[in-house]
Amino acid sequence: MDHPEPSDEVLRALGSTEPSAEGTALVRGVRRDRRLRLLRELGELRGARAGEAAEHWALLREAGRRDPRAVGDVVHYPATGVWAEETLSRLRTRDGPPADLGHLGALAAAAALRAGITFKITLRPGHGRLVLPTLGLLRPARPGPLALTEGSWDPGDPEALALHALPDGRTALDDLDPYRAPGAVPAARRLTPKGHKRWDTQWSGALTLLRRYDTARAEEAGLLLRCVVPLSGSSRTHGAALPAAVGSVLARAQPPPTLAATLVYEVQHGKLAALAEVLELHTADRSARYWAPWRADPRPLEGLLRGAYAHLGLAGYWQRAALYGARGAWAQYARVRAQVAAVLPVLVGCPELTVGGRVFVEAMVGAERGMDGLPSPRGRYAVARAVVERERAGWCAVHPELAAFTSG
Structure with missing residues (x-):
């Protein structure tokens, strides 16, 4: 089941960049839903290796019944997502290298090993190595298919690399x-x-x-x-x-x-x-027309939004580090915040923002303005803003046809 749209409360929490239980739950839930959707698509495929794949799916499900958390760790491991997306893409387009359907067996074996069930599966190492996601890899001494059982993984074994x-x-x-x-x-x-x-x-x-x-x-x-x-x-x-x-x-x-x-x-x-x-936060296309102070090249609205959001979180971090007394943190804070403040009016003024996108961006604006509530050395932020404005003018001189997109 796909994850429901977040409430305005969750949007505002995420837009502030500040950690929250609701935001973390949404991120983890979305990741889980996306991964399961990809795996379901792979599970519905049919072909010459359908029998082998069915065996691997069966082992994965058996391990999941014994220890859902252990199997979840394997299924939701980041590399599993890369494999699933690459495999589906290759199966759909049939371009480039063949799809690595055999990797499903490695996922199943790793899940079974972590769940502690009794099993036996035969896999084909590639280039003398068999990866076991979340565990490591095996380097069998002999070439050819490798039979794995519940006792096949020992991090202390010379053939294992954890x-x-x-x-x-x-x-x-x-x-x-x-x-x-x-x-x-x-x-x-x-x-x-x-x-x-x-x-x-x-x-x-x-x-x-x-x-x-x-x-x-x-x-x-x-x-x-x-x-x-x-x-x-x-x-x-x-x-x-x-x-x-x-x-x-x-x-x-x-x-x-x-x-x-x-x-x-x-x-x-x-x-x-x-x-x-x-x-959907906005309906803009991929046209690169916006100035981003942290890059020299024009950016699409999506890139500007992502960059501003990440830099806003970074500004908050540097401000806290500076208040703690970290060396050089005030300069970092002033520079990064000035960059974000320069582009927030552009984001606010974007007609392509959706209703939810506007709630999100307004929360970003509130978070940036809220930084005034904490003391900082007088004048440092003003100097950083002046530097950013000079950079904006220089960028507009190079890209005069895009100057209209640099201010709100």
Whole structure:
């Protein structure tokens, strides 16, 4: 059953970017509904491998009867969503590589292992590896089909490679699952023990800062993030959150203060993506005509809204960090808030906003204005606003045909 449209109360809670029980419940519910819808579509497919797929579905259902929570962890793992969406796309279009229907068996095996049921299933490792989502992967010594039973997973076995758990115990660092990120995303290869230790240190530091400066956002990140996927060194971005991989953040290794800010920012992206699954916020097309202070290129309304929302959450985080005394936080807060304040009138003035979209954007406006209720160094924010206005003028000089879209 699809998730119902959120009430105005939930919209206002989400629009503020502040963590709330209602907002978190909506995000998790939407993710669950989307995943189950994808899996139902896969379950209805028929073809040459229908018998094998039926066996895998049967094992998955049997495991679910024994331990629904364990099976839910596998089914709702972010990489499972990437696999389901890629598989359906390939089956529909028949373009590119063949659909990996055999991965359903790996999901079923992982669920059965976690549920602790007695079972036997034969799977075909790819390139000498068999991934078991949420657990890790097996590297069998011999080529060919691999028979799995309830005793097939032992993290201490030389043939097993366990998924790396980050120090908080709730989040995995996934550098193993072949579906941890869509193909176009430059995910890092398997890290060395030194690389894992580096991530442990940076993750612990980032969580310490989040819990110190903004306890509610730290708890929200813990509830919404299942895994972090390390990006390769060639990536030009600090982080990303993708609709196909809901529940994960893709991030580069970075110092704790930067990583903490990246987590706050990307969690906002994930929240808005979930909301867009159940509520149309606007009816604008993909025409790139809006100025966004955080980018040089013109953006469509959807991109402007997503960027403003994520930056609004980031401004709130930096303000709390600054009030706590974090070095450089006032400058970060002033810059990010000034950027958001410059584009909120554009969003408010958009005729393409739906009724729900207007409630949401007005909540964003209220949250930005509410930041005046906390003290900040006199003049710093005014200076940041002046800098942003100069940037707006410079952008309009480069894009004179779009100048009308830069103010409300």
